Amino acid sequence: MRGFIKTLFGDARNFCTAAICVGGAALVLHTPAAVAAGVVLPVGLLIGAAYLARH
């Protein structure tokens, strides 16, 4: 069961990284610079992957 949950959601660090990136992009979508969301999410996720690589 633990393996199942970890496969779906990853560990806390993995989940928070993805949630922060998606949440940040959703916020940008509700600003006048909404078009920048298409850059914010991929760049945020790349930074997230770099962070996960170190931890």
Place this chain on the structure above:
Amino acid sequence: MIGAVVATFLTASVEWVEAYTILLAVALSIGWRRAAGAGLCALGALAVLTGVGTLGLAHLGNLVVLQFVVGFFLVLFGVRWLGKAIARRAGLKKLHDEAAEFAALRERADIFDARVAWAIAFNGVLLEGLEVWLIVVALGVQTHHTLAAAGAALAAAVLVLATGFLVRGPLAKVPENTIKFTVGCGILAFGTFWVLEALGYRWPFGEFSILVLFGFNVTGGLAVAQAYKTRLA
């Protein structure tokens, strides 16, 4: 559809190679018949999970919610695989070694106990297969090609088994990290595209943006790995 099938095939290949190492170690202790039985039981459980997962997602009703849920799971999965692949490429983490994995399993004292060995094989195939299941269900439901995705996963299993039969040992020469890096970039591209689209974003090049995102992830991932490598040196 082609992107989903290729991504599923590559993900499944990597996971089945790891599962095959476990099956091989167990088979040398309790015989191929019992080990294969455990593996088939695990595959059966995965097939049931695929059916349940597909039906569950299909019954969400709201296509936007479905797209967001699938996209978010792919983002979670993709960022994890890309992070691990960057760490291995940069030398921050050891490369996965099938031969060492096999040797460690063979040294386990309980591997000669038939019941324990059967459970090791079943759990091993099930756990490695869960990531395949996630990709089959997520990509399959979203692209309406679950059967094609499941077929790609099965084809990968057949290929790994056939290669294993020919090699008669752990498949240590598979470029696992390169495949994981490529799949991580691809899955992350699909996830990024679907999550933002579900939130109301209109991608400038439509579905071709997935290719642009894939290119960005590959270039960025390689640059990050190189930067870490230079800092370590």
